[in-house]
Amino acid sequence: ILSRFYLTLRQCTFTMSGRWNRSRLLPDLLPILVVEGRVLLPGVSMVVHVKDPKGVKLVETKVWNEDSWNGKYLGIIPKTKDDKLHHCGTAAAVIQAVARPRPFPHYVLLVVGLCRFHVNEIKQELPFFIAAITQIDFTQDPLPKEVKALADTFRELATELIELIDVHNYSAIKLKHHLFSVSDERLPDLFTSMVKSSFEEKLELLDAVSLSDRFKLAHPLLQRQIETLKLLGKASNTTFDPLAKDQSPLTKRRMVGHRELADLDGQDDAEDDIMELEQRLKAASLPEHALKAAQKELKRLKALPSQFPEHAVCRNYLDTILDLPWSTSTTDQLSIAKARECLDSEHYGLDKLKKRVVEYLAVRQLKNDLKGPILCFVGAPGVGKTSVGRSIAKTLGRKFHRISLGGTCDQSDIRGHRRTYIGSMPGRIIQGLKAVGTNNPVFLLDEVDKLHISHQGDPAAALLEVLDPEQNHTFTDHYLGIPFDLSQVMFLATANTMATIPPALLDRMEVIEVPGYTEEEKVQIALKHLLPKQLEQHGLTTGQLQIPPETMLEIAAGYTREAGVRCLEREIARLCRTVAVKIAESKQLQTPGIIVPITITPDMLKDMMGERKYEHEVSERLNRPGVAVGLAWTANGGEIMFVEATRMSGRGKLVLTGQLGDVMKESAQIALNWLRSNASMYNIVCDQPGTTDVHIHFPAGAVGKDGPSAGATIVTVLASLFSGRCTRSDTAMTGEVTLRGLVLPVGGIKEKVLAAHRAGIKHVILPQKNQKDMAELPEGPKNALKFTWVSSLEEVLLNAFDGGLKPVCKL
Numbered sequence: 001i002l003s004r005f006y007l008t009l010r011q012c013t014f015t016m017s018g019r020w021n022r023s024r025l026l027p028d029l030l031p032i033l034v035v036e037g038r039v040l041l042p043g044v045s046m047v048v049h050v051k052d053p054k055g056v057k058l059v060e061t062k063v064w065n066e067d068s069w070n071g072k073y074l075g076i077i078p079k080t081k082d083d084k085l086h087h088c089g090t091a092a093a094v095i096q097a098v099a100r101p102r103p104f105p106h107y108v109l110l111v112v113g114l115c116r117f118h119v120n121e122i123k124q125e126l127p128f129f130i131a132a133i134t135q136i137d138f139t140q141d142p143l144p145k146e147v148k149a150l151a152d153t154f155r156e157l158a159t160e161l162i163e164l165i166d167v168h169n170y171s172a173i174k175l176k177h178h179l180f181s182v183s184d185e186r187l188p189d190l191f192t193s194m195v196k197s198s199f200e201e202k203l204e205l206l207d208a209v210s211l212s213d214r215f216k217l218a219h220p221l222l223q224r225q226i227e228t229l230k231l232l233g234k235a236s237n238t239t240f241d242p243l244a245k246d247q248s249p250l251t252k253r254r255m256v257g258h259r260e261l262a263d264l265d266g267q268d269d270a271e272d273d274i275m276e277l278e279q280r281l282k283a284a285s286l287p288e289h290a291l292k293a294a295q296k297e298l299k300r301l302k303a304l305p306s307q308f309p310e311h312a313v314c315r316n317y318l319d320t321i322l323d324l325p326w327s328t329s330t331t332d333q334l335s336i337a338k339a340r341e342c343l344d345s346e347h348y349g350l351d352k353l354k355k356r357v358v359e360y361l362a363v364r365q366l367k368n369d370l371k372g373p374i375l376c377f378v379g380a381p382g383v384g385k386t387s388v389g390r391s392i393a394k395t396l397g398r399k400f401h402r403i404s405l406g407g408t409c410d411q412s413d414i415r416g417h418r419r420t421y422i423g424s425m426p427g428r429i430i431q432g433l434k435a436v437g438t439n440n441p442v443f444l445l446d447e448v449d450k451l452h453i454s455h456q457g458d459p460a461a462a463l464l465e466v467l468d469p470e471q472n473h474t475f476t477d478h479y480l481g482i483p484f485d486l487s488q489v490m491f492l493a494t495a496n497t498m499a500t501i502p503p504a505l506l507d508r509m510e511v512i513e514v515p516g517y518t519e520e521e522k523v524q525i526a527l528k529h530l531l532p533k534q535l536e537q538h539g540l541t542t543g544q545l546q547i548p549p550e551t552m553l554e555i556a557a558g559y560t561r562e563a564g565v566r567c568l569e570r571e572i573a574r575l576c577r578t579v580a581v582k583i584a585e586s587k588q589l590q591t592p593g594i595i596v597p598i599t600i601t602p603d604m605l606k607d608m609m610g611e612r613k614y615e616h617e618v619s620e621r622l623n624r625p626g627v628a629v630g631l632a633w634t635a636n637g638g639e640i641m642f643v644e645a646t647r648m649s650g651r652g653k654l655v656l657t658g659q660l661g662d663v664m665k666e667s668a669q670i671a672l673n674w675l676r677s678n679a680s681m682y683n684i685v686c687d688q689p690g691t692t693d694v695h696i697h698f699p700a701g702a703v704g705k706d707g708p709s710a711g712a713t714i715v716t717v718l719a720s721l722f723s724g725r726c727t728r729s730d731t732a733m734t735g736e737v738t739l740r741g742l743v744l745p746v747g748g749i750k751e752k753v754l755a756a757h758r759a760g761i762k763h764v765i766l767p768q769k770n771q772k773d774m775a776e777l778p779e780g781p782k783n784a785l786k787f788t789w790v791s792s793l794e795e796v797l798l799n800a801f802d803g804g805l806k807p808v809c810k811l
Helices: 004-010 051-063 145-163 170-179 184-194 199-209 213-237 249-259 264-285 288-301 308-324 337-344 351-366 385-396 428-436 459-466 504-505 519-537 551-560 566-589 602-609 662-677 711-723 751-760 768-776 779-784 793-800
Strands: 029-036 043-051 073-079 089-098 106-124 129-135 374-379 398-402 442-446 490-495 510-514 627-634 637-649 656-657 692-697 731-733 762-769 784-788
Touching: 029 051, 029 106, 029 490, 043 051, 043 627, 051 106, 073 106, 073 199, 073 793, 089 129, 089 337, 106 398, 106 551, 145 184, 184 199, 184 213, 184 308, 184 398, 199 213, 213 459, 249 656, 264 308, 288 308, 288 637, 308 428, 337 385, 351 385, 351 510, 374 385, 385 398, 385 442, 385 490, 398 428, 442 793, 519 551, 519 566, 551 566, 551 602, 627 711, 627 751, 637 711, 637 751, 656 662, 692 711, 711 731, 711 793, 731 793, 751 768, 751 779, 762 768, 762 793, 768 784, 784 793
Parallel strands: 029 073, 374 490, 374 510, 398 442, 442 490, 627 731, 656 692, 731 762, 762 784
Antiparallel strands: 029 129, 043 106, 073 089, 089 106, 106 129, 627 637, 637 692
């Protein structure tokens, strides 16, 4: 009672100072704000949380966007229990307004009641209520004798009520002093709002127009409150003294609250929030360590006033703990047949990846508490690494959440911020669990090879605990400060290359390479998945547009050159747009010239998509000595590379261009030295050192290149240059070389062979020890290409030239 009365007297200063007088007339039309379960009486302040759409629109239009609130009145009308607007309301002035963004955008208003009004008619319902009203209470001066007698009796009761609180309390003395400055007309409304009264009792007082009726209605409420306080005083001899040092924590918290009652949320709202948190805490099945932490934080929250900054920090922390799925999980779908059917329907190929998912399901059937696997899909862009993660989640019946790590340079993104910082929040792992609402989702860590180290830490190092099955069951986020079990989460990671992934992080993941597609595979993917998708996105049907397999093959071979299918999908979308334009124009012009379905033939592609972007130009570029075709691996898949060499008068220098790395420069030096040392064996005339410079160039100079696999190609280029013979136009090669002339195995064989097949190469020279990689090659390229396996440079030169470059003698 003390706090409510003190709040009213502090926040209603402008009504008591004469800035509003009931003799003033309200406007005929008044914007209406509807409140539920509460009644605002004249002369009383109230905090209103505006959350409904109409109320928010009203505040934005009439309050928030106004330069000044003076003279801006709202009508506060309570909603009855039968969900109807009450026929009477209270005109109110807005004292203060605050916008709150969380948990959803809303406003908090501090309003003061001015006078009663009667609702004649609702003139407008959207975007907010506007009503035609009539003011129904006015100032009576002087008061009749019988009303004055009622007012004196009521004032004596009010004085007795304040003295019952604590006669030695400074605030009570101050309130008692202010009581005699309150006009008689305000007394019933003020004390009815302060004492404990029901919603119906306040509505009855609101409807009372006569001041004598209001005194008669408020008198028993005040008398009831006085009797209650007397009973409480007998039951407890202690009184509330804000100056006492031996108060309980709850008493001290109330004492602080009394000094800060001007806060917009109010003490009652804060206590309601605490009660709500207590109920949620009882209903949540938290583990023991999380329950202790939550109870400790809730106890701390109770001791903090709602306007303190730490109050919001504690509240957000408790919300985070209670929102986490500590024991909520989904049931896995363990049918292997359905899993295969689901994966095959959404993805073409990817046999190794599908096999691993089926293996997980099989083991999961035998062992219920199996820890989630940590898989890393490595492959070129556009091969389906991210989409297959979503399909795996669908197959298992789990929730899916994607975390993009590309460009992440702050370890707090993974582990969260400590709560000592302003604006601290959990890491993206905990945020993801909170978003999906289960403790066994499928997490996709996208672009894990593009993490960066900065002064804010190393996010790759923070992932070590997340992706370690032996540690992640006690993963501790800096914000939470308590362990969370991640062992049931299935982590999937994607990367374009393993070269930029730290070794310690790579060691924690099971790497599954996702290779590029052959042109035949691209055609099947386009017909089964890409074309139906684009037809739907462009509003077309198979009855309007058809693309035969031979046309799709021409698009994949002539208009794209990639390991994945993204460019192919864009070209299909381009065809769909062209056809959509023709169909739309024919409908607008009502011309019957368009015959559907439109079937795209290979001959029509030139008119619809322009000239071919890519041609098989291998034979044209190999028509002179000093040129050979090498095979290279890149993050975007395999590529063919034309290596060129020439010689000129000079001082015996070896010039290398093409933005080469140190390893590739050493390979070029090794190749030149081997050929010089074995020149007599092949009857090759190498210029004497100090008289001729040799220049080796690798095209696409803007792209950095490095690695040892170009050694065999450089030897062939130099042999072609010094012998004056051209290499075979249908041959490409790869392999690392040594000074003794050995050809060592290299990586990325599958991607390199697919690149050779896309470029029209017919013959590939590969190291002998890479024969084991043949098992991973698709049947199409394996049958279309001729493979020569070599273990020495003599064999490379024997197969790289027409008729072979044979040694004439032995060293």
